[in-house]
Amino acid sequence: SALRETGLVEVPKVSWEDVGGLEDVKLELQETVQYPVEHPEMFEKFGMDPSRGVLFYGPPGCGKTLLAKAIARECKANFISVKGPELLTMWIGESEHNVRDLFDKARQSAPCVLFFDELDSIAVKRGQNVGDAGGTSDRVLNQLLTEMDGINAKKTVFVIGATNRPDILDPALLRPGRLDQLIYIPLPDEPSRLQSFKSCLRRSPVSRRVNLPDLAASTAGFSGADITEICQRACKLAVRDVIQKSTLVGKAVAMAGAEITREHFLGAMK
Ligand code: ATP
Numbered sequence: 001s002a003l004r005e006t007g008l009v010e011v012p013k014v015s016w017e018d019v020g021g022l023e024d025v026k027l028e029l030q031e032t033v034q035y036p037v038e039h040p041e042m043f044e045k046f047g048m049d050p051s052r053g054v055l056f057y058g059p060p061g062c063g064k065t066l067l068a069k070a071i072a073r074e075c076k077a078n079f080i081s082v083k084g085p086e087l088l089t090m091w092i093g094e095s096e097h098n099v100r101d102l103f104d105k106a107r108q109s110a111p112c113v114l115f116f117d118e119l120d121s122i123a124v125k126r127g128q129n130v131g132d133a134g135g136t137s138d139r140v141l142n143q144l145l146t147e148m149d150g151i152n153a154k155k156t157v158f159v160i161g162a163t164n165r166p167d168i169l170d171p172a173l174l175r176p177g178r179l180d181q182l183i184y185i186p187l188p189d190e191p192s193r194l195q196s197f198k199s200c201l202r203r204s205p206v207s208r209r210v211n212l213p214d215l216a217a218s219t220a221g222f223s224g225a226d227i228t229e230i231c232q233r234a235c236k237l238a239v240r241d242v243i244q245k246s247t248l249v250g251k252a253v254a255m256a257g258a259e260i261t262r263e264h265f266l267g268a269m270k
Pocket of ligand 1: 022064164224
């Protein structure tokens with residue numbers, strides 16, 4: 001199926017330090033995901049069913065995917081990521097089959113975090129999907145619900161969904177035992193933006209005249225993805241300068257002491 005190429009199993013390399021800000025969310029995730037994955041027997045002892053899934057919602061580019069990877073790594077769990085639309089095919093029955101395959105793969109890879117990005121594309125309220133005459137979406141959602149209910153606590157598969165549109169999801173998906181915790185991932189505030197700049201530039205030579213707190217202050221409304229892009233563009237401008245200088249003084253001299261300057265950041269922001 002199409003799934004063979006997507007949804008590959010990996011142990012992610014993203015660590016908590018790679019995620020800027022969101023400290024309270026990290027804490028919540030440790031309790032909601034890490035405890036059940038690492039100590040399922042504790043929940044049994046206390047007569048509780050551990051949560052099997054959470055839903056991340058909020059504006060794009062603010063770290064939903066990054067967080068899902070970081071928590072998987074933190075639990076030493078495998079990670080499977082799939083975008084909702086990748087599961088949909090034009091062949092009758094094949095899309096549900098993809099969902100089943102995906103959960104099979106997750107169970108075989110347990111402990112495993114199964115991440116559904118763009119969940120709204122496969123989980124809108126049933127019967128409301130316009131232009132879906134064959135009812136594929138409804139059948140895919142039903143299959144998803146069946147699989148979620150079939151997750152055995154001992155098999156430690158944890159499902160994380162992500163969407164920018166929680167309002168259009170089928171409420172059945174958010175019932176207890178399914179994605180029963182909604183976690184809002186907001187646009188970063190000023191300290192979080194500073195954290196994002198720092199984590200993004202961790203391995204980069206940055207001029208001492210660059211004031212990262214100022215940059216954080218002047219990027220209100222920017223997402224983590226926007227900040228990453230600013231840093232990448234500034235880096236490209238710095239590389240451009242080094243290459244130009246190389247033609248004059250040679251590469252070794254041009255590279256020695258080269259760094260990202262204020263002008264590079266100003267250029268990138270523009
Ligand atoms: P989408 O809704 O578009 O899928 P998302 O919320 O899943 O977005 P991510 O894919 O996690 O966003 O982030 C995209 C990129 O933006 C990341 O690869 C990272 O480079 C950067 N980024 C976003 N948020 C953060 C953050 N909190 N800390 C550090 N980098 C971030």
